[in-house]
Amino acid sequence: MNSQPTLRRRALIAGxxxxxxxxxxxxxxIWALGALDDGQRVPLIGKWISLVLIHNSGAAFSLGSSATWIFTILSVIVLVALVAYVKRGCSAATAAAVGLLGGGAVGNLVDRLIRPPGIGVGHVVDFINYNDYFIGNVADIWIVLAALWLAVIAARTPSPVPQGQATSDPSREPQAPPSVKAGFSSSTLPQDPADEHNA
Known part of the structure; x- marks a missing residue:
């Protein structure tokens, strides 16, 4: 079972x-904006991974490109939820995974807050092209790795045993006769004189 560090230590790890x-x-x-031109393709690993600079107004896979402000609000909500989760209590490994997830969310949130066309609707800088399937950034990598990390932690964490199953209920156990509980069997109990006479 993972030990649970103090709140201060969890905050330091996640933060x-x-x-x-x-x-x-x-x-x-910052490097991509200075080194790449919009739409320029720079092969890295054959056709599988290349560098292509774009400005994404939506989420992953360019979904919701007309609702950038919604993703800005959702990012803030997710960050608040992650902070609350770490504050409530978790292991050091979980705190690190949550921190990685939060860091990725912050990376893209910063773009939406400071990049053109304006605060809250800024376009996210994407430049890592995965075989033209989608184009992402380093923040997306951190988010995916964090999600996988959390899934592994969840899979390795034993499920809590219900209290009713952890201990047996004495009231449901078969009760021995009082004579047996006292250390006697039927053969050691004194016989009724009438029974001896009949015998």
Missing amino acids: GVALAAALSDQASK
């Missing part, structure tokens, strides 16, 4: 991982 994830994402986007 540190989140900060590192968000900074690495933003640093990679």
